[in-house]
Amino acid sequence: MRSRTILAGLMLSTLQETTALAGTIYQWLDEQGQVHFGDIAPTGAKLLTSIPLPDPSSNTEASGLRPTETEVLLQIMKRSQQHAQRAQDRRLQNNRNRAEQREHCDANKKKLHASTGEETYKQYSRYLRNHCW
Numbered sequence: 001m002r003s004r005t006i007l008a009g010l011m012l013s014t015l016q017e018t019t020a021l022a023g024t025i026y027q028w029l030d031e032q033g034q035v036h037f038g039d040i041a042p043t044g045a046k047l048l049t050s051i052p053l054p055d056p057s058s059n060t061e062a063s064g065l066r067p068t069e070t071e072v073l074l075q076i077m078k079r080s081q082q083h084a085q086r087a088q089d090r091r092l093q094n095n096r097n098r099a100e101q102r103e104h105c106d107a108n109k110k111k112l113h114a115s116t117g118e119e120t121y122k123q124y125s126r127y128l129r130n131h132c133w
Contacts, residue, residue, distance in 0.1 A: 105132035 028042040112124035
């Protein structure tokens with residue numbers, strides 16, 4: 001999920017850089033009547049249109065993204081943080097469970113050694129076989 005967020009950000013920044021370099025897009029007809037597009041004004045050809053691109057420095061947002069794109073990116077980042085937090089919580093809970101299990105195993109090992117020859121020996125032995133070994 002994190003790699004998708006990074007990839008999307010990289011693609012958007014690359015797109016922004018390439019359009020920022022162009023400045024103006026020109027459309028013209030050559031002698032054969034074929035339509036061309038370019039970022040350099042044609043010489044000796046019939047200019048059809050010129051489309052000025054927005055100046056990135058006049059953009060009020062530092063990211064250069066549209067408001068809806070910014071919202072989507074923020075939602076993706078929020079979900080990513082939530083997933084990371086849930087994973088961290090699961091790891092902590094698993095560590096607590098393992099520590100508790102080790103304590104039970106240690107206690108039953110001590111009880112097993114103390115109850116050698118008694119009837120409870122089988123119970124402790126069975127618990128250790130099923131849960132600790």
